Amino acid sequence: MPDSQITLLTRDGARIEVPCASGDTVLDAAAGAGYHLPAMCHQGTCGLCHARVTSGSYEMSGYTESLLPGRDLGDVLLCRCTPEGNVTVQLPCREDQIPRHQIPLRDAVVERIEMVWERAVCLSLRLQPHDELGVAADFAPGQYMELAIPGTGIRRAYSLANLPNWDGLIEFLIRIQPGGQFSAWLTGQARVGDTLTVRGPAGRFVLDEASPRPRCFVGGGCGLAPILSMLRHLAEFQDSQPVHLIFGANQEAELLPESEIAALRAGLPQLTLTLAVMNPGPAWNGFVGTAAAALDASLAPGVTEPDIYVCGPPKMLLAVEEVAARHGLAGRVIAERL
Amino acid sequence: MFCYQCEQTMRTDAGGGCASDKGVCGKDEVTADLQDLLIYQLEGIGQYSTRLHALGEADAAADSFTLYALFTTLTNVNFNRQRFVDLIAEAARTRDRVRDAYLAAAPGAEKLGGPAAFQPFQTLVELQPQTKIASLAAGAATFGEDVAGLRALVLYGLKGVAAYAHHAEVLGRTRPEVAAGVAHALDFLASEPSDINALLEEALALGKLNFGVMEMLDAANTGSFGTPEPTNVRTTPIAGKAILVSGHDLRDLHGVLEATKGTGINVYTHGELLPAHSYPKLKAYPHLAGNYGSAWQNQQLEFAAFPGPIVMTSNCLIEPQPAYRNRIFTAGPVGWPGVRHIGDGNFAMVAQAAKALPGFAETAPEKTILIGFGRDTVLGVADTVVGAVKSGVVKHFFLIGGCDGAAPGRNYYTDFAEKAPQDTILMTLGCGKFRFNMQDHGTIGGLPRLLDIGQCNDSYSAIRIALALSDAFQCGVNDLPLTLVVSWFEQKAVAVLLTLLALGVRNVRLGPTLPAFLTPAVLNVLVDKFGIQPITTAEADIEAALTRAA
Numbered sequence: 102m103p104d105s106q107i108t109l110l111t112r113d114g115a116r117i118e119v120p121c122a123s124g125d126t127v128l129d130a131a132a133g134a135g136y137h138l139p140a141m142c143h144q145g146t147c148g149l150c151h152a153r154v155t156s157g158s159y160e161m162s163g164y165t166e167s168l169l170p171g172r173d174l175g176d177v178l179l180c181r182c183t184p185e186g187n188v189t190v191q192l193p194c195r196e197d198q199i200p201r202h203q204i205p206l207r208d209a210v211v212e213r214i215e216m217v218w219e220r221a222v223c224l225s226l227r228l229q230p231h232d233e234l235g236v237a238a239d240f241a242p243g244q245y246m247e248l249a250i251p252g253t254g255i256r257r258a259y260s261l262a263n264l265p266n267w268d269g270l271i272e273f274l275i276r277i278q279p280g281g282q283f284s285a286w287l288t289g290q291a292r293v294g295d296t297l298t299v300r301g302p303a304g305r306f307v308l309d310e311a312s313p314r315p316r317c318f319v320g321g322g323c324g325l326a327p328i329l330s331m332l333r334h335l336a337e338f339q340d341s342q343p344v345h346l347i348f349g350a351n352q353e354a355e356l357l358p359e360s361e362i363a364a365l366r367a368g369l370p371q372l373t374l375t376l377a378v379m380n381p382g383p384a385w386n387g388f389v390g391t392a393a394a395a396l397d398a399s400l401a402p403g404v405t406e407p408d409i410y411v412c413g414p415p416k417m418l419l420a421v422e423e424v425a426a427r428h429g430l431a432g433r434v435i436a437e438r439l
Numbered sequence: 440m441f442c443y444q445c446e447q448t449m450r451t452d453a454g455g456g457c458a459s460d461k462g463v464c465g466k467d468e469v470t471a472d473l474q475d476l477l478i479y480q481l482e483g484i485g486q487y488s489t490r491l492h493a494l495g496e497a498d499a500a501a502d503s504f505t506l507y508a509l510f511t512t513l514t515n516v517n518f519n520r521q522r523f524v525d526l527i528a529e530a531a532r533t534r535d536r537v538r539d540a541y542l543a544a545a546p547g548a549e550k551l552g553g554p555a556a557f558q559p560f561q562t563l564v565e566l567q568p569q570t571k572i573a574s575l576a577a578g579a580a581t582f583g584e585d586v587a588g589l590r591a592l593v594l595y596g597l598k599g600v601a602a603y604a605h606h607a608e609v610l611g612r613t614r615p616e617v618a619a620g621v622a623h624a625l626d627f628l629a630s631e632p633s634d635i636n637a638l639l640e641e642a643l644a645l646g647k648l649n650f651g652v653m654e655m656l657d658a659a660n661t662g663s664f665g666t667p668e669p670t671n672v673r674t675t676p677i678a679g680k681a682i683l684v685s686g687h688d689l690r691d692l693h694g695v696l697e698a699t700k701g702t703g704i705n706v707y708t709h710g711e712l713l714p715a716h717s718y719p720k721l722k723a724y725p726h727l728a729g730n731y732g733s734a735w736q737n738q739q740l741e742f743a744a745f746p747g748p749i750v751m752t753s754n755c756l757i758e759p760q761p762a763y764r765n766r767i768f769t770a771g772p773v774g775w776p777g778v779r780h781i782g783d784g785n786f787a788m789v790a791q792a793a794k795a796l797p798g799f800a801e802t803a804p805e806k807t808i809l810i811g812f813g814r815d816t817v818l819g820v821a822d823t824v825v826g827a828v829k830s831g832v833v834k835h836f837f838l839i840g841g842c843d844g845a846a847p848g849r850n851y852y853t854d855f856a857e858k859a860p861q862d863t864i865l866m867t868l869g870c871g872k873f874r875f876n877m878q879d880h881g882t883i884g885g886l887p888r889l890l891d892i893g894q895c896n897d898s899y900s901a902i903r904i905a906l907a908l909s910d911a912f913q914c915g916v917n918d919l920p921l922t923l924v925v926s927w928f929e930q931k932a933v934a935v936l937l938t939l940l941a942l943g944v945r946n947v948r949l950g951p952t953l954p955a956f957l958t959p960a961v962l963n964v965l966v967d968k969f970g971i972q973p974i975t976t977a978e979a980d981i982e983a984a985l986t987r988a989a
Contacts, residue, residue, distance in 0.1 A: 139739040141757050141845065142463040146449045149736055149757075149845035165450060167952075168846055176847070200743035200762035233746075237795040239765045265765045267788075267795035310776035313469050313520065313563045338777070340521060342563070405564050 108189040109136070110155070115196035121184050127152075127159075128179040135202040138192070143180050150179040157188030204303050207231050209271065211295045214287065219354045220277045221323055222287055223262075224248075226299065228269035236269040242308060242330035243410075243437070246271065246301030250286045257283040260327035260412070260437070261302065264334055271299070276323035306437035308334065309408060314433075315343035317399065317407040319392050319421055321350060324413035325357060327437055329365075331410065336368025344369055345399060345407065349377045349392025349417065353385055375399065393420035400428045412437040440468040441576035443955040444595050445514040446928045447844055454584075455955020458576070465758045466518055469563070472570035473523035474512040476559070478594065479573035480530040481505055483554030485625020487537040492619040494544050501537045502618035503608060504529065505625070509601035510772040514929040515735070515755035519774035524566065527559050554629045582633045584958045589638035590628060591956035592933065596645045597624045599934025602753070603652045605772070606896060609690050610659035617655065620648040639964065646937030653899035653938070660689055660896075665719035667813035667893060672716040673729035674877070675806045677705055680798035682789055683731055683745050685709035685738070686752030687896055689721065691770050691784070695750060696724045698786035704793045707731040709741070709749075711870050714893035717811030730808075734843035734873040742767065746799055748792035750781070754929060766792055808876060812866070812890035814900040818907050820886065824864075825911045827884035828920065833864055835985055836908075836921040838901055839875075840868040840892075841935075842928030848951045849874060852926055854977035856880065856889070860985070864888055866904070869895035871926040898935045902942065917945045922984035924948045924974070940969050946987070950974030 104123040107130055108116055121130035128150055131138050141149045145164025154175040164181040166172070179190070192199075209226035217223045226248075230236050240246075240261055247256040263272040277284045308316075308331050316335075320328045325348060335344060346365075350356045356376055366372055377388045377395040388395050396409070411421045411434060418436050425434045442448065443456035447463050460468045484501055491497060508526055511517040534555070542548050560566050571577070579587035604617050627641050661667070682704055684692045692715050696706055705728035708715050713730045715721050732741035735755035742749050743762040752770045759767045759778055768789055770781045781788070817824070827833040837859055839852055849871075856865055856875035865880060865888055872891060880889040892901050909916045925936065925947050933954070939947055946969075953962060953973055965971045974980055 137743075137760055137762065139737075141465055141736075142447075142461075144449070144459075144461075144463070147447050147463045147845045148847050149739075151847050167450075167848065170848065194740050198740040198744045200739070200760045202761070231797075232800075233797060235746075235796040235798075237766070237792065241761070241764075267791045269795065308777065311467060311520070313567070334777075338779075341524070342521065 105184050106187045107131070107184060108187070110189060110191045111194060111196040111199070112192065113195045117196070124183060126180055127177075127182045127184065127188070127190055130184075131179070137200040137202065138179060139194075140180055145178050145181040148178065152177055152179055152193060153191045154182065155189045155191050158185045159183060159188055160185055204300055205231070205234055206298060206300050207234070208296055209299045211291060211293050211297070212270070213293065214291055217274070218356075218358055222275045222277060224273045224275055224287065226271050226297070228271060228299070229296075236267070238266050238269050238271050240265055240302030242334040243306040243327045244302035244304040245327070246299045246303070248273070248283070249298040249300070250283060251295060251297050255282050256300070260304075260306075260330070262326040262329045264330060264337060274323045274326040274329070304437070306410075306412065306435065308410075309435065312408050315345065315405055315407040317345045317347065317396065317409045319347045319349070319396055319409060319411040319413070319417075321348065321392050321413040321417055322355065324417070324437075327412050328410065332365055332369060332372070336365070340369075341371060343371055343373075343405075343407075345373045345375070347375045347377060347392050347395045347399065349379070349395065349413070351379050353378055353381055391420060392417060393424050396421060397424045397427075400424070400430070406430055406433065409434045411435070440471040441574060442466070442471050443591070444598075444930060446842070446952060446954070447846060448955050450952075450955060456576075464515055467520070469567060470518055470520040470523060472574075473520055473527065473566065475573040475575060476566065476570045477508055477523055477526055477530060478512060479554050480527060480534060480557060480559065481508055482625045482629035483557055484530065484534045484537055485622045486551050486553070486555040486629050487534065487541045488622035489619070489626040490549070491537060491541045491544065492615075492622055494541075496540065496544050497615065497618060498537050498540055499613075499618075501533045502613075502622070504533050505621060506601045506605040506608060507772060509598050510605045510753075511774070513598055513602055513754050513931070515757065516753065516772050517774040518756070518758075519776045520563065521776065522774045524563050527566065528561065531559050553631075582631075585635060585960050586633045586638065588956045588958045588961050589635060589642065590632065592642050592954075592961075593624060593638060593645060594628060595930040595933040595956070596642055596649070596937045597621065599931040600645060600649045600652050602931050603649065603656050603896060603934065606688060606753075607652065607656040607659040609688065609771070610663045612655050612659040612662070614651065614655055617648065617652055620645070642937055643941045645934070646939070646941030649934045649938045650899070650902070650942065653896075653902075653935075656896055657899045660718070664689060664693070664721050666815045667714065667717035667811045668719065669809060669816055670717040670722060670811040671807040671809055672713065673805060673807050674731070675729065675803035676707070676731065676799040677728050678799050678802045680704040680793045680796070681707060681728075681745070681747035682793045683707045683709050683742070683747065683749045684712055684752065685735070685749065686754065686771075686773070687711045687894055688752035688771055689715055689718070691750065691752040693721065694784050695786045695789060696721065696727060698790050699726060699793070700724070702790060702794070704790060709738070710735050710873075711894045711896075712752075714810060714891070714897065717813070717893070734870040736843060736845040747796045748789050750786070750789055766796060809887055810891040810893075812892055813897060814892075814903040814907070817890060817892075817904050821907060821911060823885060824908070827886075828912075832862065832884045834860065834862040834920065836864045836866060836919070837924060837984070838866045838868075838905075838921065839871065839924045839926075840866070840898070840901060841871045841895065841926035841932050843870045843873055843926070844928045844951070846951060849926065851951060851974055851977055852924070855924060855981065858977050859981055861888070864890065866890045866892055866901065868892040868897050868901055869926070869932075895931055895935065898938070902938070905944075915943075917943070922946070922948065924950075924980070926950055927954070940965075945970040946972065948972050948974050948980055
């Protein structure tokens with residue numbers, strides 16, 4: 102339950118209602134509702150988020166007083182303004198200038214359906230032109246989209262495996278689930294040229310690009326899709342932080358193909374790779390065990406503590422979180438549940 | 440982290456400076472510390488370079504790297520810590536090369552210590568403890584706030600000089616005395632100077648050097664793109680695909696115009712690139728469609744609402760919002776982690792992005808503003824101007840120039856322009872003009888009352904106008920009916936201020952607040968020697984200026 106209500110008035114007369122939890126600033130509450138008001142320092146010193154409260158009471162604390170000569174008139178810095186009950190805030194901008202987090206709905210046409218490895222299909226779609234978004238495939242590596250089976254309204258969320266691009270191309274790695282409805286459509290009815298509705302991008306499984314630490318990615322099966330997108334992004338930006346990829350599979354046949362590994366290594370020369378196989382054949386001389394066990398082995402004492410990105414089934418996530426906690430890295434796990 | 444280089448730095452009762460895990464500008468502690476370390480290394484390069492220059496030799500690549508690297512550390516330029524890990528490695532290689540050249544050229548050469556002998560580690564994690572050696576706060580603890588503040592004045596002025604010199608260099612202009620002057624200042628800083636007079640002298644020497652640098656930049660701009668001329672610039676959008684170019688770099692804008700020639704994509708300028716429309720060779724591109732938005736601090740709203748890609752060619756960048764993070768590109772010295780950087784001047788990807796993005800759906804009713812009053816235009820009508828003053832039609836000139844910023848106190852400049860009497864001429868440059876340049880200020884004696892001289896990079900033009908007026912009136916600049924009202928934000932403004940002081944210009948009104956790095960004692964010296972005054976209210980300052988002149 103929200104503790105109070107904030108009414109944001111824009112310069113062009115729009116009213117935006119935003120719920121506010123006790124102790125939240127107006128800036129936080131607006132962001133929580135998907136309205137990203139301009140802000141720079143977030144500490145009451147730059148003055149960028151200034152606005153005016155026209156009704157209601159509020160608390161202003163920890164800011165540079167000289168920034169608000171009109172303090173008595175209700176002038177506030179939104180990053181330091183905590184409502185005490187319902188307030189109305191006059192913003193110095195128009196409604197269409199406020200960046201909003203809306204999840205767009207778009208049409209996309211099937212371009213390619215290809216079995217890439219054991220039980221994994223690569224589905225490529227091309228986004229159709231959109232009035233406000235054009236044809237750009239704009240997303241953050243690690244995010245997902247919901248794909249709707251044509252004519253059914255049934256939606257399934259899949260992570261994007263490729264990079265944001267200006268051609269409208271979106272790629273997914275989809276694990277074929279026996280009895281699964283999307284799997285049945287994909288392997289049975291789907292044809293190149295079919296149009297389906299996609300909703301996205303969404304999700305917070307994204308890179309912390311400002312982090313100074315090495316990055317360790319842990320994935321299994323189609324949990325590799327968002328990780329592939331992130332690795333490709335790091336390669337494109339010539340990131341030189343250490344990167345370790347741990348890929349877990351039940352059998353060798355489920356590992357990612359050699360060609361894919363070679364492509365990743367070409368873009369990220371610093372990449373180290375651990376392939377962990379639970380039930381290998383007699384010829385296997387790599388790591389035997391789960392991805393979590395491989396992570397455990399890699400976190401030897403003296404190693405710089407990494408950020409751990411993990412995407413996979415719940416059981417794998419749990420095991421990775423346990424390993425991380427044991428190494429004192431519980432706060433470093435960034436996870437996506439498949 | 441400790442940083443107090445810009446106007447918006449954190450100010451508390453304990454003094455000025457951003458000293459937590461993030462600066463007001465959004466720069467994080469690790470990046471700020473790495474920048475300090477890079478500057479420390481540049482001082483080491485300067486130690487060898489200045490000796491190499493003294494022998495009549497130079498490493499042009501090292502001189503160029505020094506300018507570029509200094510530019511990356513200006514406020515709101517580069518926030519990408521990984522970039523600084525790379526630059527630190529490059530600085531070490533550069534230092535080794537200059538050292539070897541010096542040792543080869545001077546057998547029995549001095550063995551240099553301090554920054555010249557510093558060896559950085561390779562990785563970010565290893566580098567972080569090393570940054571302590573370069574901490575500005577440590578200097579203040581050892582030598583006192585006055586010395587630390589004056590060293591900061593020299594360093595920040597130097598950063599401004601380097602930024603202007605880099606802009607000129609990308610257009611093919613360099614001068615040996617500029618490289619030598621920059622190396623000298625770095626060597627000076629490496630010597631840990633603590634004599635107040637020597638520090639002030641160095642600051643003024645930099646101001647003098649900067650006058651030459653700005654002259655060189657003026658020659659680079661006009662040599663490449665022609666002499667600015669009065670031009671009406673459209674400030675409303677035209678239906679169609681669109682690219683927005685922000686920052687100051689005319690060469691990058693030219694690159695974008697070339698990359699989009701004949702594609703139907705319209706190119707808009709943002710902020711400090713507004714003056715580009717007055718250069719004949721740039722405005723000759725029919726798809727240089729207009730100016731969009733206002734000054735840098737409004738970019739989060741303006742970029743989010745812009746329906747195409749954005750190119751940021753220099754300062755001032757603020758954290759890109761998710762709404763446009765994938766469609767903003769950095770170029771030149773600029774950087775943000777996870778934002779695409781165009782380092783090779785190839786803007787094909789930006790054109791591709793513009794085609795993929797929707798562009799403006801509708802053409803808005805046309806609005807224009809008049810710009811292009813560089814020194815050639817103003818001096819071309821010098822007789823009219825002088826006549827208008829002598830006949831009493833024009834009573835006074837106000838040059839309201841400099842940077843804009845987010846602080847609400849900057850409304851002072853809007854008030855100043857609005858309240859200046861009708862018998863005064865307003866000249867402006869920099870992005871501070873966006874506080875008043877969309878208003879109609881009328882005409883006087885056949886001239887527009889508001890004369891837009893250009894970017895902050897065009898300060899040379901303003902100074903030449905002032906010097907020409909003093910010739911025409913046969914008096915010193917300080918005796919002209921002219922008041923300089925300077926709004927500062929970052930380090931280029933520090934360089935320009937030092938130039939004004941070096942030229943003997945007095946009574947500059949400086950605001951919106953005075954630099955946090957200048958201690959009361961140092962400020963007193965500047966007030967005594969140069970009559971620098973803080974702003975008060977627009978009404979009082981206008982009255983004081985007119986009374987002084989009368």
